[in-house]
Amino acid sequence: MYEQLKDINKRPGLFEFYTAERLWNDEHISGRMLEYHLDSANGLASRKENFINSSVKWIQARFRIGAGVRIADFGCGPGLYTTRLARLGAEVTGIDFSRRSIRYARESAVRENLKIKYLNQNYLEFETDEKFDLICLIFDDLCPLSPGQRKTMLTKFRSLLADNGCILLDVVSLKSYAERQECAVYERRLHDGFWAQGDYYGFMNTFKYENEKVVLDKYTIVEADKTWQVYNWLQYFSLESISREFENNGLRVAEYYSDVAGEPYSENAPEIALVAVKN
Numbered sequence: 001m002y003e004q005l006k007d008i009n010k011r012p013g014l015f016e017f018y019t020a021e022r023l024w025n026d027e028h029i030s031g032r033m034l035e036y037h038l039d040s041a042n043g044l045a046s047r048k049e050n051f052i053n054s055s056v057k058w059i060q061a062r063f064r065i066g067a068g069v070r071i072a073d074f075g076c077g078p079g080l081y082t083t084r085l086a087r088l089g090a091e092v093t094g095i096d097f098s099r100r101s102i103r104y105a106r107e108s109a110v111r112e113n114l115k116i117k118y119l120n121q122n123y124l125e126f127e128t129d130e131k132f133d134l135i136c137l138i139f140d141d142l143c144p145l146s147p148g149q150r151k152t153m154l155t156k157f158r159s160l161l162a163d164n165g166c167i168l169l170d171v172v173s174l175k176s177y178a179e180r181q182e183c184a185v186y187e188r189r190l191h192d193g194f195w196a197q198g199d200y201y202g203f204m205n206t207f208k209y210e211n212e213k214v215v216l217d218k219y220t221i222v223e224a225d226k227t228w229q230v231y232n233w234l235q236y237f238s239l240e241s242i243s244r245e246f247e248n249n250g251l252r253v254a255e256y257y258s259d260v261a262g263e264p265y266s267e268n269a270p271e272i273a274l275v276a277v278k279n
């Protein structure tokens with residue numbers, strides 16, 4: 001018992017484990033995630049519906065979305081952005097490894113008679129000869145990735161950009177980092193049964209990596225017959241550190257905002273949204 005508790009409370013090496021696949025594809029958890037995505041008032045898996053509507057309106061104006069504009073949405077989930085962008089006439093590709101979300105997205109496209117290309121795969125491995133006018137990675141999805149994985153993504157984005165193409169993405173800011181605190185909690189059926197169908201004990205350990213500005217939420221789920229972990233990493237950025245990372249990968253941050261709905265930049269905002277181009 002002592003050894004098990006020690007293990008549960010152990011701080012792992014930075015980005016030592018990548019468990020995103022489990023978080024988004026586990027049969028039970030992905031069902032709960034889809035409910036969150038589709039609940040217009042829930043901002044946990046996707047942003048709330050009002051925000052997505054104003055975000056798409058801003059994207060439409062800023063990137064002149066219309067017929068013939070080629071868009072790739074990485075981590076498209078159940079298609080809340082892809083569907084709206086396709087309704088505006090854009091040629092949209094959505095990439096996501098959640099089987100359940102892609103199934104839902106495809107069914108929605110059929111229902112609305114929208115021609116959207118959905119690819120059910122890990123976006124770190126996505127390859128194509130196509131080029132895109134706009135590449136999106138929305139809801140801080142660069143942040144759970146290790147520096148090596150982020151390099152893979154930014155290199156990929158650069159090679160997929162059409163001439164004059166843009167990348168639009170958002171990341172969590174240092175303002176948000178300052179508000180995070182280390183903690184250790186445990187609860188029977190932690191988060192109201194979010195983690196498993198049957199009975200379990202759930203531990204959540206939050207660790208801050210001060211030098212690197214990374215936070216880990218480590219979940220240990222103890223079921224009757226098995227114990228398993230999910231590691232949710234989040235890299236927080238300043239405008240300088242994210243701009244440098246783009247520059248190191250042949251990209252230039254051309255514009256920055258407080259969110260992907262075009263809110264003017266503020267150092268006190270919880271997020272930073274960027275428009276980047278090839279350098």
Ligand SMILES: C[S@@+](CC[C@H](N)C(=O)[O-])C[C@H]1O[C@@H](n2cnc3c(N)ncnc32)[C@H](O)[C@@H]1O
Nearest residue numbers: 024045046075076077096097098122123138139
């Ligand atoms: C926070 S959700 C955001 C969904 C969508 N962008 C939105 O704002 O509504 C993150 C999405 O990225 C997907 N995802 C995370 N890591 C991925 C990976 N390595 N490859 C493909 N999809 C991934 C998840 O399945 C999930 O649908």
